[in-house]
């Protein structure tokens with residue numbers, strides 16, 4: 001990438017944003033713009049506009065948003081819809097106004113119809129109703145994808161790049177069992193159970209649903225390619241997955257083994273499962289030239305190690321703070 005380019009990573013303390021920050025830092029990019037939420041509240045249009053006007057970023061990776069697991073989605077649907085819609089609208093409008101060259105927007109596999117044929121190809125979007133437990137989040141993300149495509153169409157340039165990663169994991173994830181995603185919540189619960197010598201751990205649902213997990217560093221590597229390479233042949237939105245899924249039961253067993261928890265796993269089948277399967281068809285981006293590189297077992301091991309040694313509050317050091 002052009003070493004003089006200024007890149008704004010929105011949400012740099014989160015799971016995906018911190019991975020993008022690490023990748024840019026490792027690539028020697030000297031001008032990475034970051035703001036904590038206290039410094040820049042992205043739902044505030046005037047503040048976002050002032051930030052873009054002052055800093056004039058060349059590239060934007062929008063990794064800020066309201067994110068959470070099933071329980072969070074069910075209890076705060078209005079917040080999920082409102083917050084994500086306004087962040088998207090504000091950041092896209094300012095990016096357009098101040099001439100950003102490329103912006104990556106992270107959409108979600110929750111946008112696909114609940115009964116979508118597997119693996120889910122990009123062409124299946126808007127062919128059916130998304131899973132009801134996360135529909136507010138899904139609608140916000142669908143609106144974000146359409147807004148990207150609308151800017152590209154109206155202004156005749158491919159600058160707004162909607163990317164659909166499957167379930168991400170890695171350092172700086174939300175490991176809170178009540179609000180986090182399944183993989184990080186399982187790590188936290190098994191580490192705690194092991195420390196406390198618990199005889200059993202009760203988990204939500206049947207364990208039957210299958211999910212595809214992608215390490216945040218693989219997502220970040222894809223971002224660097226999307227910002228720096230020729231994208232003229234790549235159609236958007238584009239799925240980003242590893243091409244392999246695993247049942248929640250097998251995932252739980254794998255994490256329990258990795259952290260050394262040997263107690264019993266009890267499945268509370270009165271709790272919701274969510275969508276039965278969500279495997280992405282990532283042929284489009286793989287044909288273009290991106291491949292995941294982090295094997296699942298190694299990714300789980302390093303994420304468990306990170307959680308045990310550094311905990312949930314480890315954030316990347318701040319470089320260029322605008």
Ligand SMILES: NC(=O)c1ccc[n+]([C@@H]2O[C@H](COP(=O)([O-])OP(=O)(O)OC[C@H]3O[C@@H](n4cnc5c(N)ncnc54)[C@H](OP(=O)(O)O)[C@@H]3O)[C@@H](O)[C@H]2O)c1
Nearest residue numbers: 011013014015016037041042063064065067106107167168
């Ligand atoms: N995680 C996944 O599996 C996954 C999969 C597909 C797509 N995505 C999408 O990828 C993006 C990043 O996800 P993530 O998992 O990395 O999220 P995350 O770990 O929760 O991080 C989100 C970041 O955004 C910041 N943020 C949230 N609301 C903000 C606001 N109003 N103003 C300024 N900053 C705000 C948060 O700051 P605070 O912590 O200070 O609130 C945090 O640093 C999201 O758009 C998400 O929908 C995630």
